Amino acid sequence: MSSFKPLPLATKISMPFWQALKEQSIQLQQCNSCDGWVFFPRNHCSHCLAHDLTWKPVSGDATLYTYTVARVPTMAEFKDESPQILAVVTLKEGVRMNTTLVGVQEKDIMVGMHLKPVFDQVDVKGNTLLRFTSVDSDLSVLEYQDPLANLARNSQGQVQVPITNLAALNALVTDEFSPWSEPLTVDQGLINGFADLSGDDYWIHTDPEKAAKESPFGTTIAHGSLVQVLQSRLPLTLPYEIVGFNTMVNYGSDRLRFPTPVPAGARIQSRARVKSVASTHKGLQLILEVHIHLVDNDRPSVINELVIFYR
């Protein structure tokens, strides 16, 4: 399974449960006052209300309390798992959990059957969901399958992601930016050209003498919108190529900021990352977060979250 499916959100209270799953262990809270086991995670004992709970490892031995077979996907993202066997299981400690059964034939499922845990690694970060299977099954871990691993690459080494492969498209989403582009010098000539074109000839951009005396930057600075459009002269090295679409539309920007000015004569460079991917009625929406920086400056001069539609 891959991470484009909605995942449970760990809270401060439930974090130990999710953290343990990453380490292929199940931890439950037990009450120090009445010895009762507690699930879902909370601050107080669900038996005696004492605020005195300790996380403890348990085996995950369980029995099937009830189940249903969902033949229509509960959400479109779960189509590849159909039919899903949605189950409630009772752990040996007495608590019940909602889960899914994996690795069992529908005909072999019986209420009361003995179950064991399966640790399902759902993303590259190691996030793990708790499934269950029959005690007779060999299954104990479902390892993360990188949906990009077996895709073809183009002559530039970019992974070619078909527009129809939602799992692979979602695997492009990352916190890591691409390598820096080649730098470009933003000289006064470029700034003057943009002033003529746009009509914005404010002295802070176009009058080096006055700017030397009066500008807080001690020099003229480029228009924010100039630096933004210079992105086209800073070719990005993205690790992917989306293939199999008819049109690609630039739909504008979700967010555009100019946090740091670019003085005349400075060098700029850019990098980008895929911030999100979503399937919408307008087509596949990809948000490419592009940052332009002065060379060797940690703060961006432009933050532009480009909205691109493929269809």
Ligand SMILES: [Zn+2]
């Ligand atoms: Zn208690």
